[in-house]
Amino acid sequence: MNWLPLTILLLPAVGAALLAGRGWRWPRMLTVIVGPGVVWLSFLVVLYGYATDVNVDQSYWTWIKVDGFTLPFNLLLDHLSLFMCLMITGVGGLIVTYSVGYMGHEDDPSYARFFCYMDVFVTSMLLLVLAGNFIILIVGWAMVGLSSYLLIGFYYWRLSAVVAARKAFVMNVIGDIGMILGTFVIFFQFHATTYSDVFHQLGCSGDRLCLGTPDSPTLELAAFLFLVGAVAKSAQLPLHTWLPDAMEGPTPVSALIHAATMVTAGVYLVGRLHPLYDVAPYAHHAVAIIGALTALVAATIAIVQTDIKRVLAYSTMSQIGYMFLAVGVGAYAAAFFHLLAHAFFKALLFMSAGNVIHAMDDEQDMRRFGGLWRQLRGTSISFLIGSLALVGVIPLIGYFSKEFILGAVFSNPDPLSIWLWVVGFATAILTGFYTGRMWWIAFWGKPSPTRPVAVPQEAPAVMLWPVLVLAALSVAGGALQSKTAIGFGTTLVEDYLRPVVGAIAWPANPFDVLLALATMVLALVAFGWAYLMYVPRAERRAAFLDSLAEVAMASPHPWSSRVPWAQTLLEHKYYFDEIYDWAFVRPLDRLARWGDRGDRRVVDGSLTGVAGWVQGGGRELGLLESGYFRSYILVFVGGAVVAGLLVLWRASTA
Amino acid sequence: MTVVFTQVNASGALQIAGESLDTGWFLYLAAILFVIGAVGVMVRRNPLVILICIELMLNAVNLTLVTFSRQLQNLDGQLFALMALTVAAAEAVVGLGILVDIFRLREVEDVDELSELRG
Secondary structure, three states: OOOHHHHHHHHHHHHHHHHHHHHHHOOHHHHHHHHHHHHHHHHHHHHHHHHOOOOEEEEEEEEEEEOOEEEEEEEEEOHHHHHHHHHHHHHHHHHHHHHHHHOOOOOHHHHHHHHHHHHHHHHHHHHHHHEOEHHHHHHHHHHHHHHHHHHHOOOOOOHHHHHHHHHHHHHHHHHHHHHHHHHHHHHHHHOOOEHHHHHHHHOOOOOOOOOOOOOOHHHHHHHHHHHHHHHHHOOOOOOOOHHHHHHHOOHHHHHHHHHHOHHHHHHHHHHHOHHHHHOOHHHHHHHHHHHHHHHHHHHHHHOOOOEHHHHHHHHHHHHHHHHHHHHHHOOHHHHHHHHHHHHHHHHHHHHHHHHHHHHOOOOOEHHHOOOOOOOOHHHHHHHHHHHHHHHOOOOOHHHHHHHHHHHHHHHOOOOOHHHHHHHHHHHHHHHHHHHHHHHHHHHOOOOOOOOOOOOOOOOOHHHHHHHHHHHHHHHHHHHHOOHHHHOOOOOHHHHHHHHHHOOOOOOOOOOHHHHHHHHHHHHHHHHHHHHHHHOOHHHOOOHHHHHHHHHHHOOOOOHHHOOHHHHHHHHOHHHHHHHHHHHHHHHHHHHHHHHHHHHHHHHHHHHHHHHHHHHHHHHHHHOOOOOOHHHHHHHHHHHHHHHHHHHHHHHHHO | OOOOOEEEOOOOOEEEOOEEEOHHHHHHHHHHHHHHHHHHHHHOOOHHHHHHHHHHHHHHHHHHHHHHHHHHOOOHHHHHHHHHHHHHHHHHHHHHHHHHHHHHHOOOOOHHHOOOOOO
16 A cells, blocks of 8 residues: 555645644744644655655545445545645745745734645645546545635634635535536546546546547536536636635735636546546537637736736736637646646745835735835745746747647647647737736836835845745746747656646647747837836936837827727626626625515414414413402312213203 | 200201201301302411311312211211312311422512513
8 A cells, every 4th residue: 555645645744733722822933844844744755756756546445335425535646746745835835935934924823824825725626636437536626616715715813814704605505516416427427536547537647639520519517517516716707706715815825825726626627637628629619619719808908917926827827728718729748737837936926025015014016116126136036037937938838838739839740739839829928018018117227205114125035035045946946847938948848747647749840930929029029118118207317218118009108098998897897796796696695685675574474473473362362360268169160060060950951 | 954965857957956957057057158158268268277278168068068968867978078179188287288388489479479481
């Protein structure tokens, strides 16, 4: 029996249990050691598993056994889940360590509560990726939703945080229902719940792709239902509205849950279930289309956001859209490489933003920052590295991962793919623009006159080091998979994942590298254009750029003044919230009010009526019980007399 | 002279000291005693007097039992009267016991004061 998967899973669970039970009265030092410590221990075990190349589907015990149905508790630690575990515990460890500094203002019980929730989250996420059957997957899936709810609502005394937590939970439950129904359909079709049984019956597993297998409506249905779960968890259209609101949680939570790990669970799901999606072409196309649309829509909304964390949230949606696009066309390795890259640079961006927010007395409106470049050098450099990785600039990991996806989509023979590529290409340029806007507004120019802190303090070492480690990973990570984007070098990620998700089934296009470079250049131009738009002329340093710009487009100024209706549309986030409010929230609210009235008047009313009637009758009858012995005797004797008279009367008439 | 105190003649009437006495008289007496008892229970408020009145009613009934026993030449009635006497003794013990207990708890002279269970 191989205890490795269970050990990985249980280490953070034990930490969470200790913190939940005793943490609130521990000295802070112990919380600091246990909270991040268990995640790092788990990371070491995962590393050991990587070093010894573990590849098991280990069943530990029989969980449920009912009349012919047996459900084992089995954990699957193959290359894909090990890859995910490395990312979850590694990036997770860095972020939890960072929280030691970021949450330092909290009092001791809240401090322990935070690390307890974080460890619960890491446990849930590990359970999700280690699950060896659909039922455990659902348990993990629901548990990450729960920990996300707990952490978004961490500041439970703030109404907005509570509302955001509830919104995220409701949206996630919609997804959970999809997952459960999908599992029902799978069970109905195959009478099996473990991945190995189901994939075996699907006739394909591992690197054997099942393209060309006849399409089946049942499998399409299952694939679509799982897609609902994936879309809700990964904040894709149309169930995306919870993610921006989830930024109400503490920044490390946004970094860990709402950027690096939980929101990528949908990508993991489609990748894990690729034998299903490979035989369900409609659902598979839907994944790609949803991904591409989300990437574009989120990127456009990000252009007008002013809260720095919300810009990052929409950017996260957009990047996960890329991953959905990749798994949707069948380029699984590309999706997972981007998932890893995104975990690096988006956690980096969130944590750098957290440092800035910390230095700015919890101000999040980036229009009130400005001029941080000179004052917060370490944070600024790491934020710039993260930004450029997000834009996809060449030596950074983002270039290699994003261009891997775009190249795979471009060369895909499916006729739809070219349109998806166009959307992805446009999104890449928009990414450059909104990232540039964020960078120039928050860090460049002169300090804003409304800035809360004139001389900000750089973050303490415990908050700076994890950021720098991620910055280093964002710089060097591209070496893992460089061949696909620059034409030579390594294909480590692709090779590592091939036994699980297979190779990309179509040949690369020779134009891929050229297109990748062109995309990067255009994205960088957009990044620079944002400088001309958002840094006031008086504060610009390179005068020659002005003349260049004036030649190019005659006095650039913010585009929004030319198309105010677009500005309004974007600021309302395409009115998704308003539409949902109108279509679901209000009718449900009205229904609930109506039901409440019905409950009060009809159900409660009839019961209260009956009770009142009985009570009233009792009160009247109670008057007979005078408590006076005499009156009882009088009634008794009177009754006896009447009875006697009746007897006499009968006797006389008989 | 030998006094045959009571005898029953063929028609069922009682013979006392040679005089025959109609059964009806005994029943009238029993009825009067019973009514006195019942009215006493109803109108008196002293618990002791009420108990005595109950005894009076019981004995009125006993009297009718004995009367009919004589008239019908059947000993069942007398037996039943003896039984009723025994039970009445037991009942008096219980009743008096309750009364004493209530008296200990509080000095009750009027059963109307014991009306806590009124509706």
